Amino acid sequence: MIKLRVAISIVALIAMSVVSTPRADQGPPRPQPGATQQPRGERPQRQRTRKVVLAWADTRNGIAQHESTSHALSVIERLGYESGLYDTFIRTDSNIISKQPKRTTGDAASGGPNLAMADAIFYMGHRDVPIDEEQKKELLSFVKDDGKGIVAAHTALTSFESWPEFGELIGARYDGHPWHQLGTVINEGGDSPITKHFPATFQINDEFYQAKSFSPDARVLLRLDVSKMPPHAELHNQQFPLVWTKSYGKGRVMFSSFGHDASIYDNRDIAQMFLEGMKWALRITE
Amino acid sequence: MGAAHHRIGFGAGIAAAILSLTVVGATPAWRAVASAKAAPRTFSKHVLAWADVRNGYQHDSITHALSTIERLGWESGLYDTIIRTDSQPITKSPILFKQGTGIATGEQFLARNLDYFDAIFFFGVREIDLDPQQRADLLRFVHDDGKGFVATHSAATAFFSWPEYGQMVGSRFDEHPWGISEATVIVEDRQSPITRHLPASFPVVDEHYQLKDFDRKNVHVLARLDASKLDLKAPLVHRTDRDFVAAYTKTYGEGRVFYSTLGHPRELWDEKWLQTMYFEALKWVMKQ
Numbered sequence: 001m002i003k004l005r006v007a008i009s010i011v012a013l014i015a016m017s018v019v020s021t022p023r024a025d026q027g028p029p030r031p032q033p034g035a036t037q038q039p040r041g042e043r044p045q046r047q048r049t050r051k052v053v054l055a056w057a058d059t060r061n062g063i064a065q066h067e068s069t070s071h072a073l074s075v076i077e078r079l080g081y082e083s084g085l086y087d088t089f090i091r092t093d094s095n096i097i098s099k100q101p102k103r104t105t106g107d108a109a110s111g112g113p114n115l116a117m118a119d120a121i122f123y124m125g126h127r128d129v130p131i132d133e134e135q136k137k138e139l140l141s142f143v144k145d146d147g148k149g150i151v152a153a154h155t156a157l158t159s160f161e162s163w164p165e166f167g168e169l170i171g172a173r174y175d176g177h178p179w180h181q182l183g184t185v186i187n188e189g190g191d192s193p194i195t196k197h198f199p200a201t202f203q204i205n206d207e208f209y210q211a212k213s214f215s216p217d218a219r220v221l222l223r224l225d226v227s228k229m230p231p232h233a234e235l236h237n238q239q240f241p242l243v244w245t246k247s248y249g250k251g252r253v254m255f256s257s258f259g260h261d262a263s264i265y266d267n268r269d270i271a272q273m274f275l276e277g278m279k280w281a282l283r284i285t286e
Numbered sequence: 287m288g289a290a291h292h293r294i295g296f297g298a299g300i301a302a303a304i305l306s307l308t309v310v311g312a313t314p315a316w317r318a319v320a321s322a323k324a325a326p327r328t329f330s331k332h333v334l335a336w337a338d339v340r341n342g343y344q345h346d347s348i349t350h351a352l353s354t355i356e357r358l359g360w361e362s363g364l365y366d367t368i369i370r371t372d373s374q375p376i377t378k379s380p381i382l383f384k385q386g387t388g389i390a391t392g393e394q395f396l397a398r399n400l401d402y403f404d405a406i407f408f409f410g411v412r413e414i415d416l417d418p419q420q421r422a423d424l425l426r427f428v429h430d431d432g433k434g435f436v437a438t439h440s441a442a443t444a445f446f447s448w449p450e451y452g453q454m455v456g457s458r459f460d461e462h463p464w465g466i467s468e469a470t471v472i473v474e475d476r477q478s479p480i481t482r483h484l485p486a487s488f489p490v491v492d493e494h495y496q497l498k499d500f501d502r503k504n505v506h507v508l509a510r511l512d513a514s515k516l517d518l519k520a521p522l523v524h525r526t527d528r529d530f531v532a533a534y535t536k537t538y539g540e541g542r543v544f545y546s547t548l549g550h551p552r553e554l555w556d557e558k559w560l561q562t563m564y565f566e567a568l569k570w571v572m573k574q
Contacts, residue, residue, distance in 0.1 A: 055349075058372075060372060060374045060397070067326065067366070069368075069369075070335070070356055070366075070367050070368050070369040071356065071360060071367075073353070073369055074352070074353040074356040074357060074360075074367075074369065077349055077350065077353040078353060078357070081350060081353075087346065088349050088350075088353075089344060089349050090349040090352060090353065090369055090371065091339075091371045092369065092370045092371045092372050093338075093340050093371050093372035095340045101340075101342065103340055103341050103342065103415070104340050104341075104415040105415065108342075109340065109341060109342025110341060110342035110343055111342045111343065111344070112339060112342040112343065112344035113344060261326060262326070262327065262360075263326075263327060
């Protein structure tokens with residue numbers, strides 16, 4: 001436990017330097033170039049120096065949403081903002097899952113984020129999300145053909161059960177959550193930038209999602225040590241991967257079973273894992 | 287880590303909390319949660335941070351504003367936030383699902399509607415697709431239920447074909463004649479909890495709005511722009527009374543409303559004074 005605390009403190013220091021880039025010295029906000037006195041609704045796209053992430057969690061299909069969803073979206077935004085690595089567009093609708101988004105009326109949207117300008121998606125949808133066949137094609141193509149990234153969290157595993165290709169994209173399917181308690185996690189990630197800040201084993205409290213139909217191509221970074229968990233009749237996967245990466249066509253995919261609990265996104269190590277996962281999916285790191 | 291999860295009480299504690307809130311550059315309040323019994327946090331107030339941007343008008347600042355509002359509630363313990371860019375929760379009717387549409391087991395769940403929330407933080411832009419019943423329910427939420435409505439910046443451009451919305455919010459957008467520029471904000475009410483942390487006047491770089499269709503008899507002005515420092519010959523300047531209001535409160539039936547034009551530049555949401563203004567406005571509309 002002492003070892004773990006030391007490890008956490010060290011990682012904390014590293015994470016602080018990564019996550020909390022000081023910006024207090026930036027002075028008052030400055031006018032944004034090219035953004036003055038444009039006709040309404042005709043703003044030119046500001047030159048972007050950062051990557052663009054769509055933080056997408058369409059939760060209209062029931063249980064409103066997990067308590068953690070908004071906090072997760074907010075933390076993902078903050079990680080990109082404070083590190084200066086990416087700009088985030090939070091969306092709880094799915095209109096932006098298209099290279100040419102539509103309004104609710106079906107007309108073309110006037111602008112805003114879309115798959116053509118995004119570099120990666122943070123996805124925390126839940127069960128069947130209402131996107132049409134064309135959007136499904138575009139989502140797959142975004143990763144497979146355009147080489148863009150997806151970082152998916154927790155409920156993402158339950159998504160699109162009736163859409164086989166989504167399972168191939170994410171690398172597994174949802175098979176219940178036998179435990180919501182403290183568990184021991186085994187770090188198998190080796191030198192992966194996403195998990196190398198974790199100790200070889202550590203304990204964490206969350207609702208652990210069980211994966212089935214696990215992709216043989218996926219690389220497991222973290223898994224649950226089921227030998228240390230109480231017996232459970234619905235335990236089917238002795239390997240119990242929790243965090244993995246995989247490629248899908250030209251693109252990169254990361255999934256994390258964390259986190260169900262909103263406060264898990266305040267865990268420095270977990271936050272750093274998501275930031276590093278996003279960097280990897282964005283091809284900032286290898 | 288149990289201590290890290292304690293809720294901060296209302297009243298004087300919140301003032302201390304807001305002063306110690308994490309702002310960019312300060313130490314983030316990340317907590318290690320390798321804790322056996324991390325009880326879920328509970329919040330007595332619930333805020334819907336709503337910006338339906340499916341029409342395509344998504345300023346870069348909207349996401350950062352929603353995220354900042356979420357963080358202010360989370361770190362202070364005053365409220366939790368549900369961020370939505372769709373308008374499904376804008377109803378007082380139960381949100382029901384057909385069997386099998388959402389949950390594999392075929393169970394039906396109730397999604398949260400307006401009745402769950404104590405206030406809305408609204409950063410919508412222009413026309414938003416709400417059906418007549420949703421519109422009526424949104425007005426009832428404030429007018430009849432006495433809930434709160436905090437509106438920022440482009441909220442004055444929203445629903446321009448819906449007169450009652452204008453009455454609720456208390457003004458309408460009438461161009462931003464100076465683009466993004468520096469203007470001097472004069473604080474008219476330095477007693478209000480929403481603006482008492484501000485100096486008497488101070489410069490702000492923003493896309494300053496010109497408002498119309500407001501009446502000082504119906505709104506309590508907290509801050510305005512210093513017209514003597516504005517270019518009143520800019521082509522789109524329409525106000526002849528030089529009254530360029532920047533923040534006000536009002537009531538709407540039983541409910542409370544706050545609106546401020548300030549909030550277009552994304553970086554402005556990192557300013558502690560702006561965060562405090564919106565946080566205190568949320569407290570005020572929730573009658574804290």
